[in-house]
Structures are given as structure tokens and as C-alpha cells.
Amino acid sequence: MSAAEHREFTASVRALLTKHATSAAVRAGMDAELGYDPTLWRLLSEQIGVAALAIPEEYDGVGAGLIESLLVVGELGRTLANVPMLGSAVLGVQAVLLSGDGDAAARLLPGVAAGSTILAVCWAGADGWDEPGIHADGETLSGTAHYVLDGLPADTLIAVTTSGLFEVSADAEGVSKRAVATMDPTRKLAEITFDAVPARRLGDRDPLVVAARLREVAWAAVAAEQVGAARRCLELTVEYTGSRVQFGRAIGSFQALKHRMADMYVLVEAAESASQAATAAVAEGSASAAEDVWAARIHCSETFTTVVSEMVQMHGGIAITWEHDAHLFFKRAHGDAQLFGTPRRPLTHSA
Template sequence: MTAQTDLLYSDTEDDLRAAVRALLADRAGHQTLLDRIETDSPYVPGLWKSLAGDIGAAGLLVPEELGGQGASHRETAVVLEELGRAVTPLPYLTSAVVATETLLGLAGEAGPAAELLASLASGERVAILAVPFSTAPHPAGTEGIQDGPVRGVADAAAADVFLVPRPDGLHAVPAADAVVTPLTPLDLTRPLAVVDAGGAEGVRLADGDAARAAVRRGLLAGAGLLASEQLGLAERCLEETVRYTRERHQFNRPVGSFQALKHRMAQLWLDVVGARAAARAAADALATGSPDAPLTVAVAQAYCSKVAVRAAEECVQLHGGIGMTWEHPAHLALKRAKSDQIALGSAGRHQDAIAALMDLPAPA
């Protein structure tokens, strides 16, 4: 008999959640974020050092012998839930998950990949995989990689080094040797840019086949744990909506007591519960190295991306007029949810992957 999967949060995960939530509440509240998006950079100064280095969150996926914490995707998912709740602008998903997992696919022996991993685990450096943020983790999404400018690279502005896939393999290129041209993103808390590292040789980390396998591994982990970010965002939107509708009165009654709004929030609660199950299953499958991880990740992404968008839309709408204003943080959640909806593969791409993995007719 196979062991039953336990998707409940452990005491260690609860303690980690409390530490991250306290840090974000103190250093990256909504007013701070609203102020930061009016500047050239949304990143809160010093926050990455506190989360990645002081708490040690950047090295959760990295084994202890390589300088990390030796934890797993389950603990990393908890961090992303909290970052999603607060819509925090940090390169955690892109560096501590996607880039780190890519390097873990190459770090079997001592070498440049292992050395770079140690610096990422300590929070001293930030590495970004130079592929469009919309790239899906399926083989079709990583084929046809060509050298040249890459459009839509997330968190490129925070990078110390780029992991650049090329036809001959994967190269580590210092950010100072690449040309980074900022774009105007929908989600102002996750900057996008065009990265041109064609003029820099960098350090070759792996050849073509090994590089493609490592990139797919990084993107798969990113897609699976992105579901946890979407879960955290949806939970916060639901909580804030329930709180507001309890406080807002019309006709001398809380608007949350109106039956039509009760039904909408009850249905959203059911959706969030389903999203939690899907996101936790994806994190557990990645943590245990399950052969079903690609399927579990595809299911989580196909479901959680839609729930996050719906929760953010309901948050804006049920806050009434104030929810439509720039001064209220609801728009930050909606923009993050809409941006995440096409990140690391759209829901349609993941549904196609589910069909292929289960040998079913693809949806029209």
C-alpha cells in the first residue's frame, strides 16, 4: 500500500509562516507598497536581506551540504503563500525557486553551479532565469531556445546574475554584462524587462540536453509553487472582503448580511478551499519527487490561477467605490492575479498538458 499524503501544515511550517507574516506586516504593509510603486523600483530596501538571509528563506530548497536549509517545497510554499497574501515585490519565486531549482538540476558535483547555489541560498546574490515569465514547464515551452534578447523576464531588475539558456547549453552571465531594458508591466509589484546577454559569454554551466532538463525542472517547480502564491492572494482577498462587508452598513444592516453577497462569498470560500488542496498537493508532489508531479502541478495551475483572479475581482467589486480607487490596495491584488494567470503557462496550456499526460482528448 502507498503511504497516504498528508497535506496539513506542520508545526515547523506554521512557525515559518508566523515569522514571514510578522516581517511583511512590519516592513511591507499595503501603504508601503502603494508608495513604492510610485518610485523607480517597487522593491522595499533591505526586505530581501531580512527574508532571504536573516530568516533563511532563500535556501529552503538547497541541501545543507550545498549551503542551504535542507527543507523542501512544502516550506517554500508557505513562504510564497505569505508573499502572495501581501502582494510583496520580491524576487523570491524567480530566484529562490525557479533559478535555484534549475541549478539544483546541475549541482550533482562541485562546480560553478554549486558555488552559485551557495550564494543564492545565503541571500547574497539573486539569480534570474532569462526566459519569458510566460514560459510553460512542458517540453514544448522550452524548445526552440535561441540566443538573443529575451522579452518579459520577471524581476530582471533585481538580478545579480542571469541564467541564460542558449542552443549550446546554460550560461551564467553577470547582470552587469547584460543589457536590461525595463518594460511597463500590468503588475507593478513584479517588474518585467527585456534582457539581452548576447554580447556576454559568461560561465557555461551545462550542455544542451542537461541545460534543457534543468530549465524544465526549474519551471516546473516555479509553476507548482506559483499556485501557493495564488492561494495566499485568494485567501487574503476573501478575508478582506468578509471583513469589509461586516463593517460596511446599508439600510442599517451590514452589507455582508444580504443573502446575495453571502452566497457569493460562500462560493468563493469553497473555491479557495479547493485551491488550497490543489496547491498543497503540488508542493507535496515536488517535495517528495513524485512521478505524478507534472500532472499535479498542471492541475494546480489550471485551477488556482482562476480562483485567484475571481477572488481579486470579488474583492474589488464588493468593496464598492473605494475598491476601484488607486489609494486602496485591492488593485494590487487584481493585477498580480491577472499577471500570474499567464505566468509559467496559462491555464489552457496546463489543461493541454493534463490531457497529454492522461492520454485524453485535449479541450477545444
């Protein structure tokens, strides 16, 4: 897609989410067993085709790409709607494609493209994503995957192990799921245990290379989400300070707050540039992808955390009430900062 087509596409996604992913709808999804509104996912899949974006046409997809998928992730960040986009239509799809297994892609991806099949990537161990929680003994899987996105509603599980990727039906004997308590109530995570479960190996590519590439995709996706959420926090803050009156004036007219909001704006703009560079590098398979994603991971996490903290400060006491959405963005910021792990060392500036 061209830049103009990207803008038009983003506007369509935002319009649908504005109508159907309101604060009340997101809160209702938080209380649902699946953690999201299936009707919203159906509308996004059928009317806009978001689940099919990164799926090649030969597997009934749109054949667009990762860039378009992450535009959707960014828009979802603005609303905190937890549909199976990041976990299934981005990570799940990319895991299958990265495996190089054409038979698996032909079997799994048409259902994902239609929005009727949900994939969940089972990856992290108890200490995070650097050590997989699942180990393979031949074609048999054992262990526990932690922090699994879309794990509860998943139809098919894609297990990441040091031996490669494996496919398992979510209702296979020996597989058990449980929801886990999280700081962020808008995003449900699951713990999935495999007890000597027979599995189907996906492709024969180097598992270290596949896992590294999948991590780049994951970090680029989270960065896009963080930018969308941070920009929405900035908009809400500007709106609130323009209507909140103290000493006979809107507080947004006070110079000190103007400066703080200007700083927020600069942070969001810079983070968006970092996110876009990372997404483009990963989508193109650029040699700089690892570095670009690393930088975006750090900068976008810091930006979202800073902007949402300023949002809470400038909203005052109302921001920490359950009724206001500021605390939901605050919790998403802290959850996203840890999701899929963090770089092992910070970026440094050479002299």
C-alpha cells in the same frame, strides 16, 4: 519540517510581513528602481533565512526544501511584496541545482543563501516560455529574454536555451537590461538582451528535461502565490462587508452576499489543496508531478481571478480607486494567470 513546524514557520513569516510589508511599504517599493524594498529582503533573509531554505547545507543553505520555500511565496502573495524570492531564491536556485553543476552551485548559492546575491532566470521568448528567447552558438549567447523576474537587480543571469543552461554575469559586456511596462505595478519585469555574450555552461543534463522540471517548479510556485493572495482577498472582503452598512444593516448579513462569500471560501480551500498537492509532488519528484501541477495551474488561476473579481464587486466603487489595494490584487491575478505560460489544453473529465 513537520506540519506543526510548518505552521510555526509560516506564522513567523507572516508576522514579519505584517510589520514590514504594509500597503504603504509595498506601494513605496513599486516606485523604487529595483521594484522592492531591499530592507525587507534583508530582514527576511537574515531573521528567517528565506533565501536559504531550498539550498543544501553544503552550499551554506538551510537544507529544508521546495515546500518551505513555497510557504514563503504564499505569504508574500498575501501582501504582494515583490522581493527576490520567486525569481531568485526559488527559480534561480532550482535552475542551478537542476543543472547538476556542483562547481556552479558552490560558487553561486552561498551568496543567494545569505541574501546578498540575486539570480535571474532568462527564459521566455517574445511569444512566451515555450520557445526560449536566447540561443546558444557553442558557448556564446545571443537573443532577448522577455518577462524576466528580478532581472533588474540580478547579479548573475541563468539563461535557459534549447542547448542547456548557461551562466552569465549581469554586468558582462554585451548584456543590456531594460524595465518593461506591465499590467501589475507590484511586480517589475525586465527584458534582457545578449549580444554575442560568452557564457559558462552549467552541467550537461538534457535541456528538455531540465526545462520541463523548471516549468513544474514555476507553476507550483505561482499556484502557491495565487492561493495566498486569494485567501487575503477573501479575508478583506469578509472584513469589509462586516463593517459596510446599508439599510441599517451590515451588507455582510445579506443572504445573497453570504452565499457569494461561501462560494469564495470553497474555491480558496479547493485551490489550496490543489496547490499543496502540486508542491508535494514536485518536491518529491513524483510520477504524477506534471499532472498535479497542471491541475493546480488551472484551478488556482481561475480561483484567484474569480475571488478578486468578487472582492471588487462587493467593495463597490472604492475598489477601483488607486488608494485601495483591491485593484492591485486584481492586476496581480491577471498577471499571474499568464506568468510562465499556461497548459496547452484544458483539463477534461473522462466519462
